[in-house]
Amino acid sequence: MSPVVVARGLTKSYGKVAALRNVSFHIPEGAVAGLLGPNGSGKTTTIKILLGLLKRDGGEVEVFGYDPWLEEAEVRRRVGVVHEKPLYPPDEKVGRLLRHIARMKGAPRSEVGRLLRLTGLSEYAEAKVRSLSRGYLQRLGIAIALVGDPELLLLDEPTANLDPGARVEILNLIKALQEELGATVVISSHIIPELQEVCSYAVFMQEGVVLDHGGMGELARKYGVPARYFVTARDLRLLASELIKEEFAKSVELGDGYLTLHVEGGAYAAAEVALARLAERGLVESYEIRTASLGELYSRIVAR
Amino acid sequence: MGSRGTRLTALAVYMSYVFNSVAKWNLGLALAVPLVNTLMVVSTIPPSLGQLMELLVSVTSFFYSTFTIVAAYAFASDLSRGTCTVFLSQPLTRRGYVVTWMLATTVVPATAYLLSFVVPFVVMDVKLLASFDPVDFLLLLLEGISLSMVIFLTGLISRRPQLVAVVGVFVHMILFYVLAVAYYSTYYYNPPSELVAFVYALIYPFKSKVLYPGWPQYAGITRWAVLANLALSIALVTAALEYARRIFEVT
Amino acid sequence: MLRVVGAVLATTGIVVLTTLAAASTLRAQFCAFAGPYNIYSFSVSGNRTYVLVSLVELEVMAAEGFRYFYRPRLTTEDFLHCYDPLYNRLVTINLTLQWGKAYLFKLSDRALIEPMLHSISTLSLDKVVEVLEKRALAKAELSGSQVYTDIYGFRVHAYEASLEVEPGVYYAATILAGEVDQNCTHPLLGSTRLEGSVCKVVSPTLAQIARCLLISALGILLLVYDLRLEGEPLPRWISLALGALRRAGGRAGLLRRRRSTS
Incomplete structure (x- = not known):
């Protein structure tokens, strides 16, 4: 299976602090890949580079064969993302925000209703974003990420700051979605065991370095x-x-x-x-x- | 839909989203400017209509300046809070994002201002507009756009709304008075300093014409200053676009 | 952008209408306001509105201290480009009066100013009448007198004229005033001359009200169009208004049908 994401010798620094050091990995098509590591290991930076939101200092990166920094729109057309600390326009209505995103991605209007139902947000379509609880904000993030049936989903700490109940709910939702969409999924998390049921591929990171990566079977055999x-x-x-x-x-x-x-x-x-x-x-x-x-x-x- | 098509659609949708968001602030312009214009026209009997128009533009341009600051503040807030990430994760380019907000801080308030300025006269008597010098408006827009671009760039680079507000108030209000004092103090006994006249006309082509008209010997200087202001505006727009393409990151 | 334009138009139309309506009820205050600028004023006698027009030109140029007192008020470039009060150099004044006659003066010293003022004063009231009639701004029943005012030791010739205008032509009269005046008038000059005149702001005319409503309606139409274009729900007040219009239209249709069947 051809890789959807390829990173080779990726480096990124914030001032004097090196966030990524010679990071290389690839993620095959159709995989549910865990980007695993403690806080500060460079997971969010990696995801933002994959999305073309951050500029790498060195190395190469390709998403669907495109350079995300130079061909950002093409990459983002095919990618859905849930950010670690999502901040949505607080005074916007949930349905209206989704409609705008759907129009931006050229998705049909009917998709908004489908996504609202899928993520359990139908009742909140007319509610303002600021009135949503954390769990529902995360659902909104997932709904936004799913607009336009993306081929690659980047989920940055999708369960962070959620209570255990909501965490299980979101993970089950992700699992169901992957099975339904068949998309490649990259989930970053610092809570390793919770991805046990979800991942078929893993990239282990620490202090800006990729320690190892591979399919779960391959890694299990190796270690x-x-x-x-x-x-x-x-x-x-x-x-x-x-x-x-x-x-x-x-x-x-x-x-x-x-x-x-x-x-x-x-x-x-x-x-x-x-x-x-x-x-x-x-x-x-x-x-x-x-x-x-x-x-x-x-x-x-x-x-x- | 092709890649280019998606990109353009995303840009158009985001523009409409941002413009509609800033529309509610621009309603402030639509409330304040016609109120002032109508009141002044019906309540004062000025020495001449030309002067009345200049007076109206001078007074109402204050609202225009205020709303460009408000729009730039909203832009910096979008960057500092991180709400921009939601839209920049869609097929919207960084440059598209910057262009959208650049227009929202320059063109949208200018359009709202022009409309709200002209409409009262269309209602009262359209002939009143004939006594107005369109060059004044052009200079005002030039001044508004160059100053807005300074504030906008401050927001783009610093991402700090408070700094945007401070810079906005400084360039629109404080610097204007500082230069006015410098202009006047150099002028009282001698002709105004050429340098002060040039700097004044460069930064405030409209205000320098209306409030402190040039002396004959400075006519050339003023013309050069206006051209320099135009060049400055173009340079600032180019700088913002290049910054968006090469450096601007969404953290 | 359509929504911005629509919202601005809708709001502006309503604001102008409200302000005009409010202005007509507050005319006494405006009259007092207008007082210091009494070069032009309005007097009401029965149904007629009288506009008082004065021509006072160039008096300021000869005035000592003019530089200090007037500079901030002078904005006509022509004038400033031609006049250098500080050094009293040889300069050319190109004062173009609106009815087409240009006066060119060469000033080298104070002695030359006086003849110039005299030449200005040769403008006759007939000229003013001619302009008024040509522009059909008012029925030009003009009566006036030449007055003399001392300004800083110079005798200045001025005209004071009273002209009758139709009710509701306030703005036309303002234009006229602007044309007759030449930017260099003294805001305090002759302030006592018009004391006691009654000022009036004419109420908004039907045409003005119609234009306000038309502009607001255009704005609302643009708003509705843009909202529909983007598939967004209409604001409650627009829906209510449209509903009321529809109901009114329906009722009118019903009445018409009943009339035609009976």
Whole structure:
């Protein structure tokens, strides 16, 4: 799959403070990529550079093959973004603001109603932005980001400053949207575990440096952290009884139409050999390593 | 829609959004200027109509200046609060954003001012307009645009609304009086200093013509000063556009 | 931009109308206001409005101290370009009177000023009548007298004329006054001459009211058009007004139909 975002040797400083130092990574099309790192690691700067809002000091960056600083409009036409600390015109009505954004992106008027429904803002269409709670402001941000069915979504700390309930709600919304739109998504967060369920790709950052990046399976194998296999089969119960006997299997969970196999770090080879064998016997239809334990992965990568 | 089409659409929509936002402040102009004009015309009997018109322009240009400061203040607030990020995350170029606000701080108040100035005379007696020298208006617009651009650039570079207000009040009000005092003090016993006359006419081509008309020996100087003001305005616009293209970041 | 233009037009029309209406009720105050500029004033006798016109020209030029007292008030470039009171140099005065006759004077010293003033004073009242009639600004029933005023030791010839104008031609009269005057008049000159005259601001005429309403309506139309263009809801007051108009239109239509069927 061709990368949607490519950064090579990216540098950026604010005065004497280096925000990004030789940052290189790429994000493949269709991935849900986590941009992970503590506060001040350069995530927001990276996102703003990808959007052409900040100018890089050095290096190269391409989004859909365009330089975002020079061809900003072309990039932003195809990208939707939720900023870390969004500030919307406080006296504007929610519906009117969305209508303007939709017109700016050349999206049909009907899309505004659809997005209001999708993000649960229908009741607030005539409300002023200043009257919205933080959770609803975040929903508004997501609605704005989704205008024009973007091919790439950049979500900068979309759950920051939200209470746990709203956080789960927003993450579920993002998950549902990705499945519906099939867009590439980049989510930055400093709360690593919350992206566990969402990410298929990760870029780990610290103090303006990319420590590592790659698909979750790839990273899990590389660092030997526990991982989860999502397995589909005709007879999930039979398969579960077969798998649980294996030594590499830490646990097996039955889901709706799939089975999750938890595997210890370092036992991937054994697990995949067993799954291949079961597939030959017709017990397994498909299997995929989907997510590693992001928290563990992060602590290993940072400790390295 | 192609890339260029999207870009132009985004610019047009954003322009309309900003212009409509500033329209409510410009209503202040539409309230104040016709009120002053109508009251002055019906209540005073001036030595001549030409003088009346000059007086009206002088008085009402104060409102015009005030509203250019208000618009520049709103622009700097948009930058300092970060509300600009919402629109700059759409297919709107940085240059498009800057051009939109540049027009909102220069052309929109000028249009609102011109309309609200002219309409009372159209209502009362359109013939009154004939006694008005259009050069006065051109000079006023030139002065308004160059000073607005100074304030606008202050906002663009500093992103501090308070500084914009201070610079606005300084260039529109304080500097004007400082130069007026300098002009007058050099003039009382001797002809005014050429340098002061030039600087005055350069910064305030309209006010220097109306309130402190040039002496014959300075006619050439005044003409050069007006040309210099025009060049200054063009340079300021170019500087703002280049700043937007090369340096302007949305933090 | 349409919305800005529309909003400004709508507001301006209403403001002008309100101000004119208010002015007509506050005319006494304006009269007092107008007093110091008594070169022109208005007097009312029955239904007639009288405009008093004076011609006082060039008196200021000879005045000592003129430089200090008048400078801020003088704005006519022609005049300033030609006159240098500080050094009293040889200068040319190009004073163009509005009815087409230009007077050129050469001044070298004070002695030359007096004949110039005399030549100005040769302007006759007939000329004024001619201008008035040509421009059809008023029925020119003009009566006037030549008066002499001492200004800083110089005798200045001035005209004082009373002319009858139709009610409601206040502004036409103002134009006339502007044309007759030549920018160099003394604001205090002759201030006692018109004492006791009754001033009047004529109430807004029907044409003026119609123009105000027309301009406001045009502004509102532009506003509505722009709002519709952008698919935005109309403000409540516009919706109410349009609803009222529609209802009124409907009622009128109904009446017409009833009349035609009966």
